[in-house]
Amino acid sequence: MSKLSFDNTQIAFQGKDNKDLNRAYWLFKIISSNFLTQVGPPITNFALNVGLPIKGLIRKTIFNHFCGGETIGGCAGTISSLSAQGVGTILDYSVEGEEEEQVFDETMEETIRTVRAAHANKAIPFSVFKVTGLGRFDLLEKVNAGNDLNPEEMEEFERIRNRVDLICKTAFELDVLVLVDAEDSWIQDVIDDLAREMMRRYNKEKPLIYNTYQLYRHDKLASLQADFALATTAGFYLGAKLVRGAYMEKERKRAQELGYPSPIQRDKAASNRDYNGAVLFCLDHLDRIGFMAGTHNEESSRLLADELDKRNIAHNHPHVYFAQLLGMSDNLTFNLASAGFNVAKYVPYGPIKAVMPYLFRRAQENTSVAGQTGRELGLIMKEKKRRAK
Numbered sequence: 001m002s003k004l005s006f007d008n009t010q011i012a013f014q015g016k017d018n019k020d021l022n023r024a025y026w027l028f029k030i031i032s033s034n035f036l037t038q039v040g041p042p043i044t045n046f047a048l049n050v051g052l053p054i055k056g057l058i059r060k061t062i063f064n065h066f067c068g069g070e071t072i073g074g075c076a077g078t079i080s081s082l083s084a085q086g087v088g089t090i091l092d093y094s095v096e097g098e099e100e101e102q103v104f105d106e107t108m109e110e111t112i113r114t115v116r117a118a119h120a121n122k123a124i125p126f127s128v129f130k131v132t133g134l135g136r137f138d139l140l141e142k143v144n145a146g147n148d149l150n151p152e153e154m155e156e157f158e159r160i161r162n163r164v165d166l167i168c169k170t171a172f173e174l175d176v177l178v179l180v181d182a183e184d185s186w187i188q189d190v191i192d193d194l195a196r197e198m199m200r201r202y203n204k205e206k207p208l209i210y211n212t213y214q215l216y217r218h219d220k221l222a223s224l225q226a227d228f229a230l231a232t233t234a235g236f237y238l239g240a241k242l243v244r245g246a247y248m249e250k251e252r253k254r255a256q257e258l259g260y261p262s263p264i265q266r267d268k269a270a271s272n273r274d275y276n277g278a279v280l281f282c283l284d285h286l287d288r289i290g291f292m293a294g295t296h297n298e299e300s301s302r303l304l305a306d307e308l309d310k311r312n313i314a315h316n317h318p319h320v321y322f323a324q325l326l327g328m329s330d331n332l333t334f335n336l337a338s339a340g341f342n343v344a345k346y347v348p349y350g351p352i353k354a355v356m357p358y359l360f361r362r363a364q365e366n367t368s369v370a371g372q373t374g375r376e377l378g379l380i381m382k383e384k385k386r387r388a389k
């Protein structure tokens with residue numbers, strides 16, 4: 001067993017001076033107030049839309065905590081500070097909700113810039129994109145539902161496929177690993193099909209393109225296994241990012257409203273069981289699967305770390321990565337890095353107004369109701385006490 005401790009707050013917060021730590025303390029304190037998290041989004045959106053000068057406040061607080069900057073260049077400080085602590089950066093262009101062809105092209109071009117940045121800098125081990133950043137949601141939904149497309153829609157879908165392909169092709173030529181994020185279940189089959197197509201094309205020599213498996217869905221451990229069987233017969237490596245899944249409430253609500261069975265597991269224990277099962281499955285086939293455990297869950301992270309030791313697999317095996325989001329679960333990230341494991345942070349970036357939906361999601365999942373804040377605040381308070389001694 002590894003002597004890994006996730007309670008070592010000195011290592012967890014070594015990159016934060018007292019000022020940063022205090023800022024994080026107050027931020028999580030405020031976020032834990034459910035009232036503020038509920039009323040915050042409409043008030044903030046209103047203020048930004050009418051041009052009230054609140055950008056500075058947002059930048060100094062929640063933006064600086066959860067985001068790397070507004071541009072790739074603006075993330076340089078975060079990249080080098082993470083890298084100095086043995087942690088990789090995944091530049092995540094987090095602009096959401098724009099539904100125009102021109103914006104989809106720009107997002108593709110920006111993602112390709114992150115691929116080039118990754119090629120030029122060892123501190124950036126992966127690139128990432130969301131298919132909804134490259135194409136219209138309603139069209140993806142229509143394709144997913146198996147509805148016939150008219151000729152214009154067929155062309156539009158072809159453009160989405162081409163954008164995905166251009167990102168993956170550039171990554172292949174520059175030898176950069178790419179993650180495809182998972183999204184809502186009613187568009188996920190299309191995303192899976194595109195990701196499989198890319199893996200078939202670009203994963204012949206190694207796992208380069210990674211699709212995402214949301215183990216809060218009761219069918220996703222089986223999908224992972226089916227994709228592995230396909231990869232074996234078709235002769236490509238499987239790339240898999242394992243997550244529990246971010247859209248549980250939305251999924252359950254929609255299923256109930258439209259009267260179909262919810263795709264989400266019955267309870268948390270079932271999500272945990274399948275998540276850990278997926279980790280073990282990937283380890284069992286590590287010669288042909290590259291995988292990333294994208295999780296803030298301590299038990300799953302410990303399971304993976306312990307299993308690597310039990311199986312005598314090097315901590316820095318190129319097929320195994322841990323990953324957390326910037327500003328969250330630093331106790332996992334930096335203690336894992338300090339024990340020599342491959343670890344990376346998703347570092348979201350983009351213009352402040354455009355990344356607000358991402359920030360609201362982080363705030364919401366960090367309310368005291370959701371539970372993560374208790375964890376984050378507890379660790380920050382422990383470190384404050386340690387430093388005061």
Ligand SMILES: Cc1cc2nc3c(=O)[nH]c(=O)nc-3n(C[C@H](O)[C@H](O)[C@H](O)COP(=O)(O)OP(=O)(O)OC[C@H]3O[C@@H](n4cnc5c(N)ncnc54)[C@H](O)[C@@H]3O)c2cc1C
Pocket residue numbers: 180181182183212214216243244245246247248264265266267268269271293294295296297323324325346
């Ligand atoms: C690097 C990284 C990349 C990510 N990429 C994606 C992505 O591409 N797509 C995506 O959807 N999410 C993504 N996420 C978010 C992720 O899916 C989770 O929402 C988040 O990490 C919390 O889950 P956890 O594994 O950290 O563990 P925990 O905090 O232990 O688990 C919380 C999660 O468990 C599940 N859960 C909670 N209660 C129940 C219940 N009653 N029944 C069933 N399941 C339950 C939910 O998925 C919930 O989010 C990513 C996270 C990270 C760290």
